[in-house]
Structures are given as structure tokens and as C-alpha cells.
Amino acid sequence: MTGPRVDKRVERGQHSRRAILDRAMDIASVEGLESLSVRRLAAELELSKSGVFAQFGSKEELQLATVRAAVEVYVDKVVRPARRAPAGIRRVRALCESWLAYAREPVFPGGxxxxxxxxxxxxxxxxxxxxxxxxxxxxxRLYERTIDEARELGEITPETDAAQLAFELDALARGGGQDALLHDDPQLYDRVRTALLVRLRSVATDSALLD
Structure with missing residues (x-):
């Protein structure tokens, strides 16, 4: 007995949609979402304009689908790897490290x-x-929840404002990541890593957990 047959047209459509969104994310990371167009994507991927349009229906829907696809990539490249770390301050640090790896690789040509x-x-x-x-x-909010969890486990000082610390860690990473990309200087990611670690050590109840 064989399993259910996959409609080849559906399979081709899914493959085309994935290819379109992969290319759209790369373009948008460098040139912005406004640079996306059915004509351009069809030409670059050697697809029909009508076929690309049928997948999304409008430029705005193409932009929204591209954002959703980028969220999926972010979860896969940043969130899931960090969740493998033990709950507590080590998971907070893992979020920092995972984001730096995502930006430094880079996953997208535009960072x-x-x-x-x-x-x-x-x-x-x-x-x-x-x-x-x-x-x-x-x-x-994920950053904040992870910090809250670490505080409840007694690995971050009780007086720490989780929302404030989440903001600071995110801001340090974003600012450093933008400068690294602008100046084409990967060593700046090392400076970001050092700054993040210093900030985490300042709120850790046991800094050995960060060694």
C-alpha cells in the first residue's frame, strides 16, 4: 500500500513560493521591501509574472509574506538554537550569542x-x-521572559528590571551589528560579545555560570 499521492501542481507551487520568498528576503535585506516586485522576481527566478502574482496577489501581500518567511528563518536560526541552553542566565546568554551568529554569518546578504x-x-x-x-x-518579549525565568531561578539578581535588561542587550547587539555591517568589520561583533557579557556579569548571582 502506498501513501497519499502528492498533487504535482501543489508541490511545484510550494517549491516556487519558497524560491520566491527566499529571493525576496535576500533582496529586502539589502534594498528594502519596497524594492520587491513581481516583475523582478519573475525575471530573476525565470518564472512567469502571472505565476508569481498568483502566489501573492499584490505587492503588499508579497511584502507581508516575506516578513513572515523571515520570522520563520529567525526562529530557526536564533530562537531554537538558544532554547537548547539550560534555563537561566545561560539561556539569556545563548540568545545573545545566537543573534550574533545569525548576523555575523550572515544569514541574509544585508545582515x-x-x-x-x-x-x-x-x-x-x-x-x-x-x-x-x-x-x-x-x-x-522573548528576551524579557528568558531574563525573568533566570531571575526566578536565582541566577540573576532579584532587583534586575527584566524589561530594561532586555532592552539593553537588544540595543547593544543591534547597534554593534549595524556598525559591523556598515564598516565591513567582523571584529566589531567581538566587541559586541564582550559588551553583552560584561552586562550579564553585572546582574549574575554566580558569574561562573557565564564562563
Whole structure:
């Protein structure tokens, strides 16, 4: 007995959609979401314009799908690896390290996808801005929850403001990552790592956990 047959048209459609979104994320990380167009993606991927349009229906929907795809990549490259670390301050540090690895590799040619597109849409109300902002809020809240967990485990000092520390760690990483990309200087990621570790040591109840 064989399993259910996969409709070849559906399979081809899924493959095409993945290829379109992969290319769209790369383009947007360098040139912004506004640079995306059905015509361009169809030409670069040697697909029909009607086929690309049928996948999304409008430029805005293409932009939104690209943001959602970038969230999936972020979860896969940053969040899941960090969750393998033990709960507590080591997991907080793992979030820092995982983000640095994602930016330094880089996963996208323009560095962190969300740093690139946030600057493009931060003052432009609309669904795309809302989607980018939601992704950023989810990341910051994950940082905050992970810090709260470490504090409850007694590995971060009880007086630590989790929201403030999450903001500082995120801001240090973002600022350093942007400078590293702008100056094409990977050594700046090492400076960011040092700054993050210093800040974590300042709130750790046992700094040996960070060795």
C-alpha cells in the first residue's frame, strides 16, 4: 500500500513560493521591501509574472509574506538554537550569542533582515510596518521572559528590571551589528560579545555560570 499521492501542481507551487520568498528576503535585506516586485522576481527566478502574482496577489501581500518567511528563518536560526541552553542566565546568554551568529554569518546578504526593513518602515503606518513591529516585539518579549525565568531561578539578581535588561542587550547587539555591517568589520561583533557579557556579569548571582 502506498501513501497519499502528492498533487504535482501543489508541490511545484510550494517549491516556487519558497524560491520566491527566499529571493525576496535576500533582496529586502539589502534594498528594502519596497524594492520587491513581481516583475523582478519573475525575471530573476525565470518564472512567469502571472505565476508569481498568483502566489501573492499584490505587492503588499508579497511584502507581508516575506516578513513572515523571515520570522520563520529567525526562529530557526536564533530562537531554537538558544532554547537548547539550560534555563537561566545561560539561556539569556545563548540568545545573545545566537543573534550574533545569525548576523555575523550572515544569514541574509544585508545582515539582520529586521534591522534592514525596520529602518525602512518605522515611520510608515500600515500592515507591513505592523508586521515588522510585531516581530520585533516578539523578540524583545522573548528576551524579557528568558531574563525573568533566570531571575526566578536565582541566577540573576532579584532587583534586575527584566524589561530594561532586555532592552539593553537588544540595543547593544543591534547597534554593534549595524556598525559591523556598515564598516565591513567582523571584529566589531567581538566587541559586541564582550559588551553583552560584561552586562550579564553585572546582574549574575554566580558569574561562573557565564564562563
Amino acid at each position: 539582520c533582515f529586521f534591522l534592514s526593513v525596520a529602518a525602512e518602515f518605522d515611520a510608515r503606518p500600515g500592515r507591513v510596518r505592523d508586521a515588522v513591529a510585531a516581530a520585533r516585539r516578539d523578540w524583545q
